[in-house]
Amino acid sequence: MKPARIKAMLPVVIFFVLAAVAAAGIRYGLEQSKKPLIDSNHPNVVAGTLPVVTLYSTAWCSYCKAARTYFTRKNIAFIEKDIEKNPAAYQQYQQLGGNGVPFITINEYTMQGFDRKGFKAAYLKQL
Structure with a gap:
């Protein structure tokens, strides 16, 4: 050439x-x-004592959707409460100090907004 x-x-x-x-x-x-957030052989997974994750959300919230998708992909069990459709959920949200959505609780820890790294760090601390 x-x-x-x-x-x-x-x-x-x-x-x-x-x-x-x-x-x-x-x-x-x-x-x-x-990949799951934690290994299936982790003692908390085996014992069934994983942190309780609650997502306070609304139907229109794009960050709520991102959190929902992340939890599903990472096999994280979570409870979702729509604060616009459920008055009891809205009352809980207010009592916990919620100010905007998404508002996430991991056991007693609260998290305003959603970012993967912040959630992962908070979740792993609760194990």
Whole structure:
């Protein structure tokens, strides 16, 4: 091959290499997102003494949906209470100091809003 042709093909080769690396990274990320938060052999799982997670939510809340999806993917049992449809849930939410949704309780710990890392750290502390 002539050097000019090799030079012309270099951007195409680089593109395909980067695309393959990106695809591998995405695949790894998807696999990690489906892994349970804790191992099924963890003593709390075996004993059936996992933290009680309650999600105070509304139907329209996108962060509530993200929390719901995360809990489901990570095999985290949770109780969902819609504070707009359930007056008793709204009263509990207020008594706990809820101020916006999602509002999450993990045993006695309360969490305003949802982020994966914050939830994971709080959940693991409750084990």
